[in-house]
Amino acid sequence: MRDEDLQEMRQLPLFEGVGAAYVESLLRSAFVQRFPAHVELVHEGDPADFLYVIVQGQVEIYAGYRDRETTISVLGPGNSFIIAAVLLDRVYLKSARGLTPTRILMLPAEAVREGFAEDAHFARALAVDMALAYRGVVKELKNQKLRSSLERLANWLIAEEEKGGSTGKLEIPYDKKVLASRLGMAPEVLSRSIAALIPYKVDIRGRHVQLNDREALLSLARPVPTIDDPAC
Amino acid sequence: MRDEDLQEMRQLPLFEGVGAAYVESLLRSAFVQRFPAHVELVHEGDPADFLYVIVQGQVEIYAGYRDRETTISVLGPGNSFIIAAVLLDRVYLKSARGLTPTRILMLPAEAVREGFAEDAHFARALAVDMALAYRGVVKELKNQKLRSSLERLANWLIAEEEKGGSTGKLEIPYDKKVLASRLGMAPEVLSRSIAALIPYKVDIRGRHVQLNDREALLSLARPVPTIDDPAC
DNA sequence: TCACGTCCTTGATATTGATCAAGCTCTGAT
DNA sequence: ATCAGAGCTTGATCAATATCAAGGACGTGA
Numbered sequence: 001m002r003d004e005d006l007q008e009m010r011q012l013p014l015f016e017g018v019g020a021a022y023v024e025s026l027l028r029s030a031f032v033q034r035f036p037a038h039v040e041l042v043h044e045g046d047p048a049d050f051l052y053v054i055v056q057g058q059v060e061i062y063a064g065y066r067d068r069e070t071t072i073s074v075l076g077p078g079n080s081f082i083i084a085a086v087l088l089d090r091v092y093l094k095s096a097r098g099l100t101p102t103r104i105l106m107l108p109a110e111a112v113r114e115g116f117a118e119d120a121h122f123a124r125a126l127a128v129d130m131a132l133a134y135r136g137v138v139k140e141l142k143n144q145k146l147r148s149s150l151e152r153l154a155n156w157l158i159a160e161e162e163k164g165g166s167t168g169k170l171e172i173p174y175d176k177k178v179l180a181s182r183l184g185m186a187p188e189v190l191s192r193s194i195a196a197l198i199p200y201k202v203d204i205r206g207r208h209v210q211l212n213d214r215e216a217l218l219s220l221a222r223p224v225p226t227i228d229d230p231a232c
Numbered sequence: 233m234r235d236e237d238l239q240e241m242r243q244l245p246l247f248e249g250v251g252a253a254y255v256e257s258l259l260r261s262a263f264v265q266r267f268p269a270h271v272e273l274v275h276e277g278d279p280a281d282f283l284y285v286i287v288q289g290q291v292e293i294y295a296g297y298r299d300r301e302t303t304i305s306v307l308g309p310g311n312s313f314i315i316a317a318v319l320l321d322r323v324y325l326k327s328a329r330g331l332t333p334t335r336i337l338m339l340p341a342e343a344v345r346e347g348f349a350e351d352a353h354f355a356r357a358l359a360v361d362m363a364l365a366y367r368g369v370v371k372e373l374k375n376q377k378l379r380s381s382l383e384r385l386a387n388w389l390i391a392e393e394e395k396g397g398s399t400g401k402l403e404i405p406y407d408k409k410v411l412a413s414r415l416g417m418a419p420e421v422l423s424r425s426i427a428a429l430i431p432y433k434v435d436i437r438g439r440h441v442q443l444n445d446r447e448a449l450l451s452l453a454r455p456v457p458t459i460d461d462p463a464c
Numbered sequence: 465t466c467a468c469g470t471c472c473t474t475g476a477t478a479t480t481g482a483t484c485a486a487g488c489t490c491t492g493a494t
Numbered sequence: 495a496t497c498a499g500a501g502c503t504t505g506a507t508c509a510a511t512a513t514c515a516a517g518g519a520c521g522t523g524a
Binding site: 044064066068070072083088090092093094123124127131132135138140142144145184222224225226232 | 322325365371416459464
Binding site: 380381382417418420421424438 | 479480481482483484490
């Protein structure tokens with residue numbers, strides 16, 4: 001691994017509070033790899049050989065069943081994926097592919113498991129990480145089971161706008177069909193849902209969105225902390 | 233806490249591999265409480281004051297939004313709930329109520345967090361627990377997003393039958409309306425789905441179920457390890 | 465600038481699931 | 495044994511979402 005890469009890796013959120021020496025030894029067995037867009041990085045059902053951390057680019061986490069496919073989430077720089085499988089030495093439950101060209105840090109699963117067994121700080125960091133990830137999925141499950149597609153879209157827009165600093169504007173960060181799959185609907189339904197938001201003064205052109213009547217949209221979306229607040 | 237209760241608690245899966253001394257000190261601040269059926273044990277949105285472990289009875293974990301409600305899971309003796317909220321000192325994301333009269337071990341959240349911070353074994357046990365729970369929800373999310381109600385029912389039947397030792401018979405362990413909510417459908421849809429399984433030689437009378445053509449049901453359900461295998 | 469392909473939208477229609485209403489069944493209490 | 499109530503089923507209808515098909519918009523490379 002190049003020295004400047006190493007420098008960068010050390011600061012990953014995953015390693016916060018973990019002894020420098022241990023991070024060092026973990027990183028010694030790791031390497032950074034570039035992948036072109038659209039290639040599958042991991043395939044569900046395969047044994048967890050590596051823990052992946054995104055350095056650059058966007059990664060879609062998805063899962064398939066029969067001829068269907070759904071995206072679970074889309075991750076960016078700083079995010080890691082499939083910690084749980086690595087920690088438990090099990091099979092991946094989800095697949096991953098780059099939506100863009102990516103640079104990815106790959107940590108051999110064996111090293112991560114050793115770190116977990118030997119370094120208490122790292123073990124705690126992993127536990128906290130797992131707990132946060134767990135709550136994230138629970139929220140998503142509630143989102144799916146309790147809301148209609150239109151409500152999911154409305155809430156996603158509000159959440160995304162707030163993530164971008166509550167400017168009233170936002171960019172959809174990937175293809176609409178990916179967003180549709182993330183939100184759990186067919187692309188056609190997303191199109192129609194977008195059209196259905198015009199009365200709420202939502203103005204979508206391409207990937208550029210403007211929310212011109214926050215109140216109206218909020219009254220439709222009705223966000224609640226226990227589903228929508230990322231800090232909750 | 234009564235002495236015989238203490239004896240029982242020590243053997244909970246949560247404490248596996250944790251030093252006896254530490255378990256002891258944890259349990260000193262804990263107590264066992266009886267609740268009548270149908271009372272709400274925890275309410276989503278409340279701060280996590282206790283970690284709950286079921287000693288006796290059935291507990292429904294559910295969540296609400298507007299006037300809707302969905303059950304996330306139904307737990308039995310030995311299961312604990314809301315570890316993540318306790319560990320992170322956050323608010324509960326789900327509510328819980330007894331489906332039957334229950335006996336429940338309540339561990340003050342503060343003590344659990346101390347244990348996590350000070351006992352490395354306990355921290356690891358929690359991390360593993362969180363990882364398992366995480367994978368459970370991911371599977372459930374896939375189940376919801378990728379399958380129809382009929383498929384979810386068919387797969388639930390198979391999983392439940394295998395849990396009971398693959399005898400071809402099984403008991404639905406709670407009211408059908410709870411099962412419907414657990415599977416993410418209206419009670420009427422569950423009724424009709426059950427009727428739709430008659431051609432597959434599924435015989436349901438009350439809570440008693442018999443699977444008379446496993447092959448046929450399997451070809452409809454098409455279970456896959458990455459959603460349905462609890463050991464995966 | 466044009467042409468191609470991909471992505472998105474729109475329309476028509478089918479399917480799935482929800483809701484409303486009524487009746488039935490089982491159980492538990494009197 | 496009888497009655498009340500809860501839980502379940504069934505029918506009719508409606509709403510939400512998926513699917514199929516076609517056309518339009520847009521960006522990219524020649």
